[in-house]
Amino acid sequence: MSDAYDPAGDGAQMSFARDMSYGDYLRTDAILTAQAPLSDAHDEMLFIIQHQTSELWMKLVLHEIGAARSAICAGALQPSFKVLSRVARIFDQLNSSWDVLRTMTPSDYTTFRESLGRSSGFQSHQYRLIEYALGNRNENLMRVHEHRPELHAMLEAELSRPSLYHVTLDRLSEATGHRFDPAAYRMRAPHARDEGIEAAWHEVYADTARFWNLYELAEKLVDLEDYFRRWRFNHVTTVERVIGFKRGTGGTSGVNYLRKMLDVELFPELWSVRGGL
Ligand code: HEM
Ligand SMILES: N[C@@H](CC(=O)c1ccccc1NC=O)C(=O)O
Numbered sequence: 001m002s003d004a005y006d007p008a009g010d011g012a013q014m015s016f017a018r019d020m021s022y023g024d025y026l027r028t029d030a031i032l033t034a035q036a037p038l039s040d041a042h043d044e045m046l047f048i049i050q051h052q053t054s055e056l057w058m059k060l061v062l063h064e065i066g067a068a069r070s071a072i073c074a075g076a077l078q079p080s081f082k083v084l085s086r087v088a089r090i091f092d093q094l095n096s097s098w099d100v101l102r103t104m105t106p107s108d109y110t111t112f113r114e115s116l117g118r119s120s121g122f123q124s125h126q127y128r129l130i131e132y133a134l135g136n137r138n139e140n141l142m143r144v145h146e147h148r149p150e151l152h153a154m155l156e157a158e159l160s161r162p163s164l165y166h167v168t169l170d171r172l173s174e175a176t177g178h179r180f181d182p183a184a185y186r187m188r189a190p191h192a193r194d195e196g197i198e199a200a201w202h203e204v205y206a207d208t209a210r211f212w213n214l215y216e217l218a219e220k221l222v223d224l225e226d227y228f229r230r231w232r233f234n235h236v237t238t239v240e241r242v243i244g245f246k247r248g249t250g251g252t253s254g255v256n257y258l259r260k261m262l263d264v265e266l267f268p269e270l271w272s273v274r275g276g277l
Contacts, residue, residue: 035048037115038116039112041112044112046100046101046103047112050101051121057093057094059126060090061091061130062126062133064083065087065130065164069133069167073170077214078213080220081216084221084224088226088227091224091230091231095227095234098234104242106242109243113249117249119250120251121250123144125148125155128142129155129158132159134163134224134266135164135190135191135266136190136264137159137188137190138189139188144250160187162187163191166185168217168221171214172200176203178200178203180197181194191266192268193265193269198272198276201218201269201270202273206277221267222270225271228266232264236258239258240255
């Protein structure tokens with residue numbers, strides 16, 4: 001017997017023949033057998049794990065946005081704040097994780113890029129679900145999921161639900177008495193800036209004491225979008241650093257396509273109202 005400290009003496013359970021263990025509960029077997037590099041390149045493991053962990057965090061983002069949306073729908077604004085703060089923190093986590101991927105140089109990446117074929121993050125259905133849930137609804141991007149009817153159906157279902165911004169606008173309309181153009185509630189199009197909505201937000205920001213809850217909700221949304229923008233920026237910068245201006249494996253122009261995405265505004269009136277205060 002080794003003379004190393006034995007936690008069994010301290011009561012630690014050491015046999016899991018009959019009890020659920022850590023790995024059973026977390027299904028670590030499933031997670032840790034899901035890495036299947038297609039090349040011998042050392043950095044392909046980094047690339048796979050970076051994406052898989054991002055997908056796990058995105059799963060949580062979707063779970064939390066769903067909860068925030070239900071809370072806001074039910075008028076429970078305070079509970080939604082806690083959830084929205086968490087979503088911003090998850091984006092921050094995703095943002096920090098670029099530092100790991102950035103250790104991969106163009107020389108490293110070219111050793112396995114061909115193995116990726118035509119696959120690309122452009123086809124991440126969870127990323128698209130997040131965009132749709134927040135209100136950036138470009139239905140043209142659904143076609144890449146037509147070969148996976150269950151994923152296509154999830155995206156379709158998302159488009160039939162009001163976005164996080166839609167439910168916020170309901171509360172805004174209710175509190176301020178402003179009635180918005182029905183075009184602001186288009187389900188299958190990105191939200192476009194609307195003067196009437198900006199005027200209502202202006203009232204909120206001009207009398208924060210009266211509209212404290214909406215004011216706080218607005219700031220949570222701005223925070224979320226701020227962190228999301230940083231994700232887009234980190235992505236496009238990493239892409240330029242690693243592949244320059246090559247076309248993407250998904251077929252887009254690459255950096256130029258991603259730069260266009262930097263112009264997206266999820267909650268445009270929450271940004272434009274600031275210039276008028
Ligand atoms: C070396 C690393 C990376 C490179 C070179 C890269 C490159 C690209 C390129 C060129 C595109 C445009 C679509 C295309 O034509 O392929 C794209 C889109 C995308 N990538 Fe990456 N990417 C990298 C890492 C990541 C990571 C870590 C994620 C995290 C999940 C990610 C998620 C996405 C998403 C979601 C899109 C779609 C963006 C949109 O449509 O707005 N990428 N990527
Ligand atoms: N679009 C990238 C490939 C890429 O990054 C990628 C490939 C497969 C799965 C996820 C990816 N990440 C982001 O697009 C490229 O053009 O090199």
